[in-house]
Amino acid sequence: MVVNGREHTREIEPRLLLVHLLRDELGLTGTHWGCDTSNCGACVVWMDDVPVKSCTVLAAMASGRRVRTVEGLEGPFGLDQVQRSFALCHGLQCGFCTPAMLLTSRWLLDHNPDPSEGEIRSALSGITCRCTGYENIVRAVRHAARSEAGS
Amino acid sequence: MQVPAHFEYQRATSVEHAIALLTRHGPETRVVAGGHSLIPMMKLRLAQPEMLIDINDLGELAGITVAPGVLRLGAMVRHADLLGSAQVGALLPVLHDAERVIADPVVRNRGTIGGSVCQADPSEDLAGAFCALRAVAVIRGADGDRAVPMREFFTGPYETVVGPAEVLVELRVPLWSAGSAYLKVDRRSGDWAVAAAAAAVATGPGGVVTEVGIGLTAVGRFLAEEAEDFLRGRAATEANLVEAGRVAAQHCRPTADQRGPVDYKRHLAGELTTRALRLAVERAA
Numbered sequence: 500m501v502v503n504g505r506e507h508t509r510e511i512e513p514r515l516l517l518v519h520l521l522r523d524e525l526g527l528t529g530t531h532w533g534c535d536t537s538n539c540g541a542c543v544v545w546m547d548d549v550p551v552k553s554c555t556v557l558a559a560m561a562s563g564r565r566v567r568t569v570e571g572l573e574g575p576f577g578l579d580q581v582q583r584s585f586a587l588c589h590g591l592q593c594g595f596c597t598p599a600m601l602l603t604s605r606w607l608l609d610h611n612p613d614p615s616e617g618e619i620r621s622a623l624s625g626i627t628c629r630c631t632g633y634e635n636i637v638r639a640v641r642h643a644a645r646s647e648a649g650s
Numbered sequence: 651m652q653v654p655a656h657f658e659y660q661r662a663t664s665v666e667h668a669i670a671l672l673t674r675h676g677p678e679t680r681v682v683a684g685g686h687s688l689i690p691m692m693k694l695r696l697a698q699p700e701m702l703i704d705i706n707d708l709g710e711l712a713g714i715t716v717a718p719g720v721l722r723l724g725a726m727v728r729h730a731d732l733l734g735s736a737q738v739g740a741l742l743p744v745l746h747d748a749e750r751v752i753a754d755p756v757v758r759n760r761g762t763i764g765g766s767v768c769q770a771d772p773s774e775d776l777a778g779a780f781c782a783l784r785a786v787a788v789i790r791g792a793d794g795d796r797a798v799p800m801r802e803f804f805t806g807p808y809e810t811v812v813g814p815a816e817v818l819v820e821l822r823v824p825l826w827s828a829g830s831a832y833l834k835v836d837r838r839s840g841d842w843a844v845a846a847a848a849a850a851v852a853t854g855p856g857g858v859v860t861e862v863g864i865g866l867t868a869v870g871r872f873l874a875e876e877a878e879d880f881l882r883g884r885a886a887t888e889a890n891l892v893e894a895g896r897v898a899a900q901h902c903r904p905t906a907d908q909r910g911p912v913d914y915k916r917h918l919a920g921e922l923t924t925r926a927l928r929l930a931v932e933r934a935a
Contacts, residue, residue: 513659513702514692535652536690540756549730549759555689556760559659560682560704603756624839625754 503571518542520558529569540626543599569598581643590639592630654692658701677814683765721823725764744830748775773842778865782848788820829934843868844909845918849926870903886931895924
């Protein structure tokens with residue numbers, strides 16, 4: 500499996516879930532483990548360039564595929580724009596949902612560079628913010644979109 | 651931590667390979683597609699297969715094709731792909747209506763239409779839609795393909811006609827309807843339906859309904875043939891659409907649970923049937 504551009508090889512049990520492989524075997528604890536029932540979305544990572552809930556993907560099913568976690572969001576020139584915008588707009592409080600929000604927002608902006616508020620809320624609807632900080636999260640995504648349009 | 655019981659895992663390289671593996675390893679073997687129904691059930695130990703056959707590499711099952719008079723959907727079409735197809739939305743808006751209210755966008759990236767119908771959850775949204783459209787399931791086994799109408803596909807809650815050594819490969823949706831719609835009431839966004847209704851109509855001169863399909867979700871049965879029989883051949887007037895809803899409500903079989911009592915669900919089934927029919931007729935115009 501290639502995680503954040505780096506190849507990893509492990510012998511694993513078929514029942515190991517992707518979220519636990521990432522956290523416990525590879526030490527990538529930025530992927531959070533939340534409800535364990537594919538509701539809360541804290542465990543979102545990209546698999547082959549698409550956001551998925553890693554508590555509901557067997558690690559074996561990700562074998563041979565590309566995985567991107569929040570640790571792989573940063574580019575050669577520093578933090579990704581969505582990371583900067585979440586920091587600037589106070590798009591996080593406790594931070595538990597933040598990695599999933601960041602990865603899903605990045606995917607949204609890659610496919611829709613100028614999303615409306617409704618489109619942002621819809622795209623992020625599979626992720627629960629326990630702090631209910633949605634206003635600032637949506638504002639942060641809009642900020643990232645504007646910043647990228649202007650750069 | 652929720653962890654599935656032990657099982658063996660193998661990836662299929664073709665449908666034939668999957669069927670051979672299912673045949674060799676016996677009835678405790680399960681096919682896993684998107685895994686968004688099966689893996690949660692395995693984590694809760696409600697399902698304990700001894701072996702999983704992963705069919706995610708089978709690109710041959712992921713096609714969306716419009717042929718004359720029929721839409722062909724591979725069983726591995728992801729919910730997001732069905733919703734992303736403008737052609738599907740234009741031909742059969744009922745499928746986009748239903749997809750928009752299935753779980754959330756991240757789940758829809760992974761879950762498949764074949765997995766959804768094979769799970770046969772009584773609250774699953776696509777079952778009623780495909781029944782309304784009179785879709786046909788193509789099921790492959792060692793002896794070849796067989797075609798089963800979706801109206802005969804479900805044999806009970808979480809049970810289908812797909813045999814232990816068979817794989818659902820395709821859904822064929824005939825393009826007879828001129829308008830279609832799906833409406834759902836849920837407690838919160840992306841939840842299972844309290845109740846929902848799918849409608850598809852074809853109309854002729856004078857606004858007469860020449861053919862109609864109605865499917866229901868979460869009210870005990872996916873079909874509402876009595877309401878279809880009432881409406882077929884009658885004009886698509888407001889009074890007739892209301893009466894069709896009343897007939898659908900009368901014949902559905904909801905059970906009381908944490909989502910609501912029987913009379914509330916029956917009311918919803920009727921009202922949603924009428925509203926879905928109304929929208930389908932509007933779209934047919």
